[in-house]
Amino acid sequence: MTLRTALAATAAAATLAPTAQADVNIYSYRQPELIQPILDAFTEDTGIATNIAFLNKGMVERLQAEGSRSPADIILTVDVARLAEAVDAGVTQAVDSDTLIEKIPAAFRDADNHWFGVTTRARIVYAAKDRVDPSEITTYEDLADPKWKGRICTRSGTHAYTLALVAAMIHHHGEDATKTWLEGVKANLARKPQGNDRAQVKAIWAGECDISLGNTYYMGQMLKDPEQEAWANSVNVLFPVFEGGGTHVNISGIAMTKAAPNREDALKFMEYLTSDHAQEIYAEVNYEYPVVPGTEPSDLVKSWGSFTADDVNLIALSRDRAAALKLVEEVDFDG
Template sequence: MTIFKSTVFAAAAAATALPALADEVNIYSYRQPELIKPLTDAFTEETGIKVNVAFLAKGMVERLQAEGDRSPADVVLTVDISRLAAVVNAGLTQPVESDVLDANVPASYRDPDDHWYGLTTRARIVYASKDRVADGEVTTYEDLADPKWEGRICSRSGTHAYNVALVSAVLHHHGEEATKTWLEGVKSNLARKPQGNDRAQVKAIWAGECDISIGNTYYMGKMLSDDEQKAWADSVNIVFPTFEDAGTHVNISGVAMTKASPNPENALKLMEFLTSPKAQEIYATANFEYPIAAGTSADPLVQGWGSFDADTVNLMTLAGNRADAIKLIESVDFDG
């Protein structure tokens, strides 16, 4: 029997049911413990409710399915809309009606059926060499397929969740045929076979292997906070590309209540707290992201990267494009 023994722990074995305690709430989280603890500490201080967190590196859907009605989890915290959608589509969450949640989270950042709510956003941007890319040389995602970038782009795997979400957005805006053509163009512009993570692409720009790459905004903050990686960050500018007829692609971290929640009242209190301006600013600052509640501000470092207008498409729409996006990515052998 696995029991929540501490506020933050690494979950390794399937958990069995916990009693519904009036002063506790249990989270399954894809986010690292160090990013969760400032939030859970603040919630406990404000409400007196103890928060227990199981950190899952993978397999959240499978674990919740295996536990069924015996699951101790009240709330799931995830990054990337595809992971949120996977939990919802598996029938493992329940809709939540809350005026507080609706007031804190704009419609484009919550599930139309009230199963999940966004907490913070990150933009999928272009990292551009300060030395080899002129201001204004890249302004749209469509630009990335322009032959002028031949041999100048670095990318992580096309089938990584972050790139799949971006391709899902291209598919939404341009349709299947144009998206395939775009993918073929981007692939032909790659300087090397897709590999590594977003930071590895910036390192490659620093090393002169390519001139631009695609990455999430928060990686700039992480690189600037690392003694070795700061030089990589200093070698690039952040560019906020847009779609030709829309805004900058964003993704989210989000929260949902499990269908089997043994402590639904406490779970709702936690969700409302997590979407509050106070909690969103704590969360966003910890990971260099953007809070989404009205009246909130990003960390000054993040604000210094510039402003952008986010694409307004509801992210659940993009999640619905995921399977087709992966098929297109594989059809052009993007990682080959």
């Protein structure tokens, strides 16, 4: 790490200097509008304030540079691979909490209690209502069918969401078959991979393509945005499955940093995210699927349909991420 990078990390960390003894300091990859309602509710219900730094990248590197002097107590992120990366880098610590272990299913938490899932989301297909018969796409494997040539839009193959899906394909079919599938999907692209999930839906609305991959919660976000509502209304939400499996899901999750200066209150925050109130906020405000059994999705989310989640272990997905990236690069998916 260069001196400039280290100094920048230290300067940025200074903005998180605690303002009260009971503050919880958070580094987050999650978008501000998705997290603030949870933070506000936590403070209102517990009296504990939060400080948060929203990062686009470099969270692990920042924590490593700060070392034992890091002000961060908590990391919030999406995708199990990012959580596993933090654990492998040695910047998290195991958490001893009966509440977390009892409420969060084993499939959605680290075996050594370093990280815990707080929501799930499905990786689904958005399909043009007026140009695609929903019965034509029932599996992820269908996306490589030549009938979709020039009709698919997607974000970068190297994005965490894409790599997780490719890793799941490797789990089900092996690397050779997954490489062939990637080549087929690439041959069907209407344009070079670009933009985020909402940008793909906009492209469908504009007639640039007919189908795309995206996370479920983006539909809710688009529907509440006057500018994007038309995009959302132009597509159907389809829940494909893997041949021999279910619909691909991933998580957003939380971990306590190794250096956490406010461990007691940080643990209270982690446990709070599994409370009925917090899970309901995630469901109603973020349009995500609650991870705690017995907590219902919002009515809007339910209206999109039900699905059977794939049973692949999320830790296995994180282990296959390197192989997934290798295949994406071999087929020059973004080229």
